[in-house]
Amino acid sequence: MATPATDRVRSTIRTLGVKNDELLSDCDNTFLTAKLVAEDLEHHHDDASVQDLLDATLDLVQCSHTLRSYRDALDSLAASYQPSSQTTDFKKLLKDHVKDLDDQSPFDPDKHDFVKQFKEAVWKVHHAGEPMPGQEEEEIVVMAGSQALPNKSCPLSGKPVDQLDNPVRSQRCRHIYERDAVLAYVRKHEATMQGRRRTNSNACKCAAAGCPGILVEDQLVCDRSLKIEIREYMLRQQSSNVDTVADFTLLEEEDDDTPLKGSGSR
Ligand SMILES: [Zn+2]
Known part of the structure; x- marks a missing residue:
């Protein structure tokens, strides 16, 4: 009690x-x-x-x-x-x-x-591209999703994945969505299906272009690995931006007459 x-x-x-x-x-x-x-x-x-x-x-x-x-x-x-x-x-x-x-x-x-x-x-x-010595078939599957995100923005809201307030992933096809947007999308589809027989052909389709997957509400989750993958993506983006900015600065130093444009925009 x-x-x-x-x-x-x-x-x-x-x-x-x-x-x-x-x-x-x-x-x-x-x-x-x-x-x-x-x-x-x-x-x-x-x-x-x-x-x-x-x-x-x-x-x-x-x-x-x-x-x-x-x-x-x-x-x-x-x-x-x-x-x-x-x-x-x-x-x-x-x-x-x-x-x-x-x-x-x-x-x-x-x-x-x-x-x-x-x-x-x-x-x-x-x-790159070579299998690791001693790596087994099932291990390749485990690691496949660890370095690249399947989509860079929510297929519904269009927001970049690293700016989503509540990212979730469809456990079936791995596509990443904004939670509110995808739940509204799935529920709206459910409402139109009310009373009709469920078949694969009238299931809620994943909104990512070209994806044959279907969306099911209880398979849209934010697991620990999703947050860390998004963070990895963000950090890699930032470091490639730093490299680009560095290259850009080098180019400008070569030509003293070029007026400085867009400084402080980043
Ligand atoms: Zn999908």
């Missing part, structure tokens, strides 16, 4: 969960930065530094796995906590729960997606 005291304990547990999520999101951003820096280092054949970054990534993957276990343990504690006449040892309760989770699914940092993506990104620097 919920009492004000139980509610307060549950709300504290939820706050801890939110703090934990912030740390996890920091980990994700650090993985991404490590990968991008490693690519640069690989360009310059600095193998030792690439290896250091890989070691750090493995450590961080282990750390984020632990955070995730605590997150799951906190979630289940928030849902199941009941007051009793005995004092609750929360520390022990959490630790036991995390241990149960770890026993159920042992963790291997080498098999983590971020580690695979790191190795693949570094490999691609000098071996």
